Amino acid sequence: MEAPAAPHNPAETELIVHSPEQMRDLGRRLAKLLRAGDLVMLSGELGAGKTTLTRGLGEGLGVRGAVTSPTFVIARVHPSLGDGPPLLHVDAYRLGGGLDEMEDLDLDVSLPESVVVVEWGEGRLEELTEDRLHVTIHRAVGDTTDEVRHVTLTGVGERWTAVDLGSLSA
Numbered sequence: 713m714e715a716p717a718a719p720h721n722p723a724e725t726e727l728i729v730h731s732p733e734q735m736r737d738l739g740r741r742l743a744k745l746l747r748a749g750d751l752v753m754l755s756g757e758l759g760a761g762k763t764t765l766t767r768g769l770g771e772g773l774g775v776r777g778a779v780t781s782p783t784f785v786i787a788r789v790h791p792s793l794g795d796g797p798p799l800l801h802v803d804a805y806r807l808g809g810g811l812d813e814m815e816d817l818d819l820d821v822s823l824p825e826s827v828v829v830v831e832w833g834e835g836r837l838e839e840l841t842e843d844r845l846h847v848t849i850h851r852a853v854g855d856t857t858d859e860v861r862h863v864t865l866t867g868v869g870e871r872w873t874a875v876d877l878g879s880l881s882a
């Protein structure tokens with residue numbers, strides 16, 4: 713007997729990105745789907761392109777200040793230049809395992825009025841909200857110099873059921 717086909721999950725989409733510029737563009741387009749209260753969790757190895765994607769998100773949201781890799785700070789708020797939500801960019805890489813430091817950021821307080829984007833947040837803030845968008849970025853296997861990245865977007869929770877992530881592949 714044949715195994716049943718995996719159920720199509722409309723809240724998941726896979727893309728191939730060919731350059732840093734395309735990654736930024738993906739961020740700009742993804743920004744159009746985001747609103748206050750959204751949590752985006754980015755995963756992928758060092759140098760995968762998480763900050764590059766976030767830079768595009770900041771551009772698409774129309775926020776102040778270029779998104780960078782924070783050296784000394786863990787979280788940075790980029791206020792909107794218009795009337796949209798601010799972008800709260802968190803890089804949890806330097807956070808020791810402790811959730812305490814994460815709690816000090818009071819993300820639960822900021823989340824309702826912000827778009828919160830977190831690098832290296834897995835296992836640390838899933839409890840913040842039942843709805844979240846996971847973005848996983850992988851280098852094409854076996855080639856460390858190539859600019860090709862595989863990007864998987866997975867919406868978790870009610871918020872993402874009606875969002876057409878597939879529209880991002882255009």
Ligand SMILES: Nc1ncnc2c1ncn2[C@@H]1O[C@H](COP(=O)(O)OP(=O)(O)OP(=O)(O)O)[C@@H](O)[C@H]1O
Binds near residue numbers: 756757763781831
């Ligand atoms: N397709 C691509 N998408 C994104 N970045 C790419 C791509 N191809 C090459 N790059 C390069 O890879 C690097 C990605 O750096 P970035 O800071 O965005 O990664 P990161 O995932 O945030 O790393 P870290 O875990 O250190 O925070 C940049 O130098 C960028 O120019």
Ligand SMILES: [Mg+2]
Binds near residue numbers: 763764781803
């Ligand atoms: Mg980064």
